[in-house]
Amino acid sequence: MSEGGAELRRLERRIRLRLDARTALDRALRSLPAIGQIVVAATLAYLLARGLLGHELPLVAVTVTIVSLGLARDTTPRRVAETVVGMNIGIAIAALLVQGIGRGAWQIAVILAVTLVIARLLSPSAPFAIAAGVQSMLVAVLPSPDGGVFARSLDGLIGGAVALLITALIPRFDLLRPRGEVAALYSLLDQAATGMHDALRLGDAAAAELALARSRRTQSLLDDWSRGLDSARAVAAVSPWLRRQRHRLAEESALQQVSDLVTRxxxxxxxxxxxxxxxxxxxxxxxxxxxxAAELLRLLARSSDDEAARYAARAVAAGLAARCAPTAVDGVADQVVVVLLRPLTFDVLVHLGTPPDDARALLPPL
Structure with a gap:
């Protein structure tokens, strides 16, 4: 290997290490709100289990709290409640079976099998069953606390109650920050529309293929946006601190719905x-x-926060709708492109406040 080639490889390794370190740091920073919420909740569950119940080792209370909250950004009160219920079901089932059949290798197998079967009967959620199974194993393997095997059920209830309370009282405010998926989605849509413009203007098949590839990368961004928005709205519905954010989240939800249609x-x-x-x-x-159409997408991306962009988008959409006459172009293939532009402009006009009948009237007859 030449000296120049070796130096290039070393440079590539240094750049890769720096990028990996930056990614790791960004991941840790983005998790800080969730980490803070979990630390507060787990500590509170520990103190309550010790102070109220006198349990020296409230392991279940702490684990139920941590697992219920999790680090995922899209944690919702409903998901927390489902996890809490699953874990407490596992604790209760294991406690009953330990009382009847005792502890041992074959007992562990029976307890785990029964717990998982019951959990699957109760919920289609796989995490629900796994949460129940994990907690049942804690009860089946660990010695019974001073209060008896059912003391862990009380620990589980305390941990679950704390997790739900903290979800409402100490929400993850990162849920409300601007979602990077929105900017990334509209950047891809703009690139796809601009690429289609270049392909049609120049007769460039490669540009059309690139535009198609970019359009296909939008679904994951839409899914991430939808999950994050659903979580933010669910938390805002129960949190007294986020009451003022509900209107903004409702507006974002409307933008997300029309963005889904536009992306299709x-x-x-x-x-x-x-x-x-x-x-x-x-x-x-x-x-x-x-x-x-590309200009319309750029304006639509800013329409929620910029009133001027909203008015401009309505004007551009109306102008585009008026030009969507299939008879303006020759050939069936070209006419199909014009026909496909019609629902895009219609959906945007309706989203921007134009009555559906008026939006439909702006489109030339087919």
Whole structure:
């Protein structure tokens, strides 16, 4: 290997290490709200179990609290409650079986099997069953505390109550920060629409393929946005500190719903443009329409926080709708592109406050 090649490899390794370190640091920083919430909840559960019940080792109270809250950003009160119920069911089942069959290797197998079967009967959620199974094993393996085997059920109830209380009283405020998925989604949509414009303007099949590939990367961003938004709304519904955020979250939910529709339309357009552009023939009129659609997407991304962008988006959408006449272009393939633009403009107009009948009237007859 040449000296220059070795130096290049060393440089690549240093860059990779720096990127990995930066990613790890960012991951830790983003987890700080969840870590703080878990630390407070686990400590409170420990103190309550010791102070109220006199348990010297309230292991179950602490583990129920930690596992119920978790580190995931999309933790909701309902998900916490489901985990709490699953864990306490596992504790109760194991406590009953230990009383009847005792402890030992074959008893552990029976207790775990019975717990998992009952958990699966009660809920379709796999984490629910696993939470129940883990807690049942703690009861089955560890010696009974001073208060008897059912004392752990009380610990589990305390841990669950604390987890639910902390979810409402100390919410993870990172749920309310601007979601990176939104900016990333609209950046991809803009790139896809701009790529379709270039493909139609130049007759560039490669640009059309790239636009299609970009449009296909949007689904995971939409899913992440939806999960994060659902979590934020669920927590805001029970938290007294987030009452003022409910209106903003409702507006974001409306944007998320229209973004889902728009993304589907862009993917359909990208598939059709990729087929149309294969012949390498420039299509300036269709390119103008896609340029207008790209501008509409950029304005839509800012419409929730910028009133001027909202008005501008409505004007652009109305102008684009008026031009979506299939008869304006020749050939069935080109006309399909125009037809696919119509539902996109209609959905955006309705989202921006135009009555559906008025939005429909702006579209030329088919």
């Amino acid at each position: 339309h862009v993917r359909a357009l990208a598939r059709r443009v990729e087929v149309v552009a294969r012949d390498g023939v420039p299509r300036p009129l269709l390119a103008e329409l896609l340029a207008q």
